[in-house]
Amino acid sequence: MSMHLSILGRVDTTAPPLKLPLAAGEVRTGFPSPADDYLEAELDLVAHLIQHPSATYYLRAKGTSMTGAGIYDGDLLIVDRSLEPKTGHIVIMSVDGELTCKKLGSIGHRPYLFAANPEFRPMPLEGRECQVWGVVTHNIHSLAPGFSV
Template identity: 80%
Template sequence: MESVGEYGMSMHLTVLGRVDTTAPPLTIPLVGGFVRAGFPSPADDYLEADLDLVSHLIQHPSATYFLRAKGTSMEGAGIYDGDLLIVDRSIEPKPGHIVIMSVDGELTCKKYGKMGNRPYLFASNPNFKPIPLTGRDCEVWGVVTHNIHSLAPGFAV
């Protein structure tokens, strides 16, 4: 288990950069139909279209940037150490959103919510306490819209 402070703001984040809005689209074939995650079935052997992942994953390119997560506090939400997060600064955080926030100068990734009428950040790992935001120096850096998690061993995203 990693070493954590009183409120577990130990999800360290590395800012990787912004979306290049001048880059030409890079399309990848999108296979039509769905793949079953249970029992195998005959596949649809045709390409539906080309898919540009940037336009599919990023709604506001000029307000979007990428971060790399480090730590275990958000594992219950499917965010693991080393995952690539896509963050949109133009979205107003609402309860239930996973946000990137600076709290007292420390950058963290947590779920935004309320206890009573007071705002809190919540980890998705029971080993971490909720972080009260009242009376603290807080700045929202954006809402996490997507998480890219590698499933292939040794293949970093």
């Protein structure tokens, strides 16, 4: 399977909103724009990232099979159980009792899970015990060395 997951917990629907400053405008990856140097509003990341709090939980990714989709070892995944998984969605699925994170798809008319790393082959689902645990809606990973999410 190559990508193992650690369940971290559910979204705390009773927690008060934590609003952080949101800068107006967009950040450029080229030359900085000093005109965008002011605050627009405050943003509650939970409200922004989580559409269905009572059906959402967090997982920690472990492995390298999804690096091509921007999911790296140690990343924090936000998973929504209320969403209907569709072809192309990145899903959390139990396959023969082991949790994995892969892209849902098919070859011909047969369902498969696909890694986002060419070192891993597609995983056929036919004839296996499978249960979808949810659709990955967001991935959070740290860009600062020594800082983990």
